[in-house]
Amino acid sequence: MDTFDRKILSALIEDAEMSYEVLGQRVGLSPPAAHARVKKLRESGAIEHSTLKIDPVKVGKPLLAFVFVDFAGWGKSRKLMQIDQFPEVEEIHSVAGDSGLLIKVRTRDAHALELFLAKLYENSGVQTTKSYIVLSTFLERGTQANATGDWEVDLLPG
Amino acid sequence: MDTFDRKILSALIEDAEMSYEVLGQRVGLSPPAAHARVKKLRESGAIEHSTLKIDPVKVGKPLLAFVFVDFAGWGKSRKLMQIDQFPEVEEIHSVAGDSGLLIKVRTRDAHALELFLAKLYENSGVQTTKSYIVLSTFLERGTQANATGDWEVDLLPG
DNA sequence: GATGAAAGTTACTCAAG
DNA sequence: CTTGAGTAACTTTCATC
Numbered sequence: 001m002d003t004f005d006r007k008i009l010s011a012l013i014e015d016a017e018m019s020y021e022v023l024g025q026r027v028g029l030s031p032p033a034a035h036a037r038v039k040k041l042r043e044s045g046a047i048e049h050s051t052l053k054i055d056p057v058k059v060g061k062p063l064l065a066f067v068f069v070d071f072a073g074w075g076k077s078r079k080l081m082q083i084d085q086f087p088e089v090e091e092i093h094s095v096a097g098d099s100g101l102l103i104k105v106r107t108r109d110a111h112a113l114e115l116f117l118a119k120l121y122e123n124s125g126v127q128t129t130k131s132y133i134v135l136s137t138f139l140e141r142g143t144q145a146n147a148t149g150d151w152e153v154d155l156l157p158g
Numbered sequence: 159m160d161t162f163d164r165k166i167l168s169a170l171i172e173d174a175e176m177s178y179e180v181l182g183q184r185v186g187l188s189p190p191a192a193h194a195r196v197k198k199l200r201e202s203g204a205i206e207h208s209t210l211k212i213d214p215v216k217v218g219k220p221l222l223a224f225v226f227v228d229f230a231g232w233g234k235s236r237k238l239m240q241i242d243q244f245p246e247v248e249e250i251h252s253v254a255g256d257s258g259l260l261i262k263v264r265t266r267d268a269h270a271l272e273l274f275l276a277k278l279y280e281n282s283g284v285q286t287t288k289s290y291i292v293l294s295t296f297l298e299r300g301t302q303a304n305a306t307g308d309w310e311v312d313l314l315p316g
Numbered sequence: 317g318a319t320g321a322a323a324g325t326t327a328c329t330c331a332a333g
Numbered sequence: 334c335t336t337g338a339g340t341a342a343c344t345t346t347c348a349t350c
Contacts, residue, residue: 046216058204087302144245
């Protein structure tokens with residue numbers, strides 16, 4: 001995972017359908033060299049899979065919310081994990097602090113969110129939920145390949 | 159945006175590099191028909207762009223956190239918006255409730271998160287931050303194309 | 317690492333039903 | 334919408350430097 005690999009990942013994160021010829025000249029490698037590195041990045045698992053960024057509004061899910069879920073105990077957490085079956089749910093994390101789970105959920109409207117929350121409460125063990133409604137999103141992207149300072153280093157010769 | 163379109167999006171979200179032949183037989187269309195629909199989905203903006211799902215650990219960012227940021231006022235929000243320059247930052251939302259902004263940030267370790275928070279406090283107007291450290295992630299995916307109930311409907315004839 | 321080349325596959329478009 | 338066909342482009346690998 002050197003600078004070339006990070007440049008390749010950064011380029012493909014922006015547009016995964018770039019040809020190896022274009023990719024190569026963007027990162028300063030020949031097409032075969034770029035291809036070999038992408039292959040290794042896939043085999044190593046650094047690239048999990050290719051996917052699409054979808055416009056939430058166009059698929060009828062303009063309302064985004066983050067829901068914190070508190071439990072009485074951890075016994076029923078298995079059943080609650082099945083909420084990944086809901087296509088409205090995009091993320092499920094367990095978090096440190098005063099809450100148990102943090103769920104990112106995207107619905108058609110407030111009523112659909114209410115129905116989802118009702119499903120949550122059907123699980124015994126769920127004590128309270130606290131929802132944060134998103135008013136507007138300024139940035140939303142996947143994991144970036146570079147870290148702070150990477151670009152400055154890249155500008156140096158050598 | 160009919161059932162075919164949602165099936166196409168769902169398939170490409172799982173694997174965007176599928177050939178139109180495979181895509182067609184997965185959704186029940188001929189390759190040219192599948193191709194034409196994908197083209198329209200791009201032109202309509204429903205598909206924003208193709209991207210890669212990256213393994214955060216493999217790129218050196220195993221620590222995920224959600225940070226709520228409170229302001230004194232909205233005057234300096236423009237400057238604070240520049241935090242999208244940080245590759246650690248994946249999402250920036252303004253949320254209703256007792257906080258102003260919600261930031262999803264992924265760093266190498268707790269120290270790197272601390273450095274990022276220090277950058278936030280450099281902005282005048284930032285009053286407090288409240289961070290939720292993610293202990294484990296059970297689900298993390300992009301916006302799904304279907305809504306609850308879609309699959310049941312699809313199983314019906316006609 | 318670069319180049320050049322080869323074979324196989326796919327993208328993309330169109331005509332016709 | 335389907336089938337069938339066609340060209341251009343790309344992927345993928347390999348031999349060579």
